[in-house]
Amino acid sequence: MNFHGTDMRQKALTLLRDGAKNADVARKLNVPAGTISYWKHMDRAKRGECPGKHDPSCPRCHGRELEEPAYSYLLGLYLGDGHISHYSGHRVPNLMITCAESWPGLMDDCERAMRAVFPDNSVCRVRKTGCRNVKVYSKHLHCLFPQHGLGKKHNRAIALEAWQQEIVDAHPWEFIRGLIHSDGCRITNWTTRLVGGLRKRYEYPRYLFANKSDDIRKLFTDTLDKVGVEWTTLARGSDPFNISVARKASVALMDDHVGPKY
Template sequence: MSYFHGTDVRHEALARLRAGARNAEVARALGVPVGTIGYWRHLDRAARGECPGAHDPKCPRCDGRDLDRAAYSYLLALYLGDGHIIQYSTHRVPSLMIACGDDWPGLMDACEAAMRAVFPDNSVCRVRRTGCHNVKVYSKHLWCLFPQHGKGRKHERTIALEPWQQQIVDAHPWEFIRGLIHSDGCRVTNWTTRAVGGKRKRYEYPRYFFTNKSDDIRRLFSETLTKVGVEWTELARGRDPFNISVARRASVALMDQHIGPKY
C-alpha cells in the first residue's frame, strides 16, 4: 500500500515518472513495489487531467478563463529566456519547463508561483538536475498561451508576440523585464579609475546586463525598456551584439526600484 512509504519517496517517484522514467525503473531505484508506483502514477495523472474522461482545466484563450496577466507577463519572459515546451513519449500532456539555477532559490520560487497563478488547475512540480531545478507545468493548452513554440532554437527562428500578448506586456512591462533579467540577465558592479586631485582612484558603479542570441528577444527587451523610460545601449563581443547594457545612474536606479539583483 502507498501509505507505507514516506511523502519524500512518493514525491521523488512522481518527479522521475514525470521526467519520463518507466514504472519498473522507478520501482528498482527507490525500492518500492512496481504496483505502488503504478498506483501513484494513476493518481498523479488523474489529478493532472490526463486520464480518459478526466476534467480538462479551462484555457484563457479557448474557454475565456480569467488570466493573471501580471504573472503571465513574467512567465512569458522566463519562457523566452530559459524555457521550452516538450512532449514526452510517456505523457499525453505536454509540459512547459523553465530551468532555474540553484544559486537563486528566490527566482525558483517566483517561477513556480507564476506558473501556479497562470495555470491554477494544472500540475506544477520541480525536477532536480545538476546545479539547477526544472520547474514544470503540465497543460494541453501550452501552445495556446505560448504560440512562440516551434522547432529549433529560439535564436534560429522568428520570435514575435501576438497582439494579445503585446497588450499584456504593455500593461505589465516591469514583470516582463524582470522575467527576462531573471532568465538571461544580471546586475553587476563594474569599476574604472579616474583622476581625483591628481591621483587615480578606483570608481565602482552598478549596471544591468541582458544577454541573448536572439535578435528578436533582445529587441523585445530593449523596446520594453524604452517604454518605461530606461536608457540602454547595445554592446558587442567581437562581431556578436548579444548584450544589452543599462548603466546610466537614473536608469539603474529605476531598474533597482522594480527589479534588483537575483536572489
C-alpha cells in the first residue's frame, strides 16, 4: 500500500479547489481516485461545505440530533471489526462491520445501531463464508468516523475527537460493549487446587479484549477505569495485545452491562 504525505495531499487540494475533477487529479498525481475523493470530502467538511444537496442530513454537517448511545456502541464496533470503503462501483462509501455467523444477536444489535445512527440510510447484510458484513452507505461516514484513513488501524494514530470523547464519557458502557462485541469475548477459565489433600477444580469467568493498536487498547482501558473495572495486560510472547478483566467484582460489572456474545 502506498502512503501519501502532506505535500502530495496539499497539491491535490490546490488542484481540486481550482476546479479540477477528481479523476484528472488522480491521474496527474498518480494517486488512487478513492483517496482523492476522501481528501476532497474531508477538506470540504472542514470548511463547512455540504457534500451533496440530496444526501440525508448529517449530525456533524447539518446539526441533526445524533442517537448517542447507539453511536457509542457503533464506534466501538467500528474500531474493532469495522472499516470504511469506497468501491469503484458505488458513488457512496460504506461502513462495514464483520460479524461471525455464530453471533446472530450481535448482528441484530449492529444493524439496530446503524439504523439509529443513520435513520435515513439503508442497511444491509452481505453473506460471506462463516460471517456476514453488516453495511450502511452514507456520504457522511467520514464526518462521523474521522478515524478513517490510509492503512491498518494499528499502523497509524487513533484518537477520538472532543465531541466523540464527550459521547463516550456520557455512554461508556455502550462503547465498552461495542469493543467487546468486536474484538473481545467472555470465557470461563479453570484451575486446580489442593484442598485437604484432594485436588479440586475451580472455574471462573473472564473478559478478554485483543487489539494490535496501542491507541485502541488505551481507549478501552481508559473507559474501563472510568466505570470502575479493574484490568490487567496479558502479553502473548512479547506482544501486550490482550486486556484481561478477571476480578470477581469487575466481571460482575461487565456481566451487568455487557454480557457474553449471543
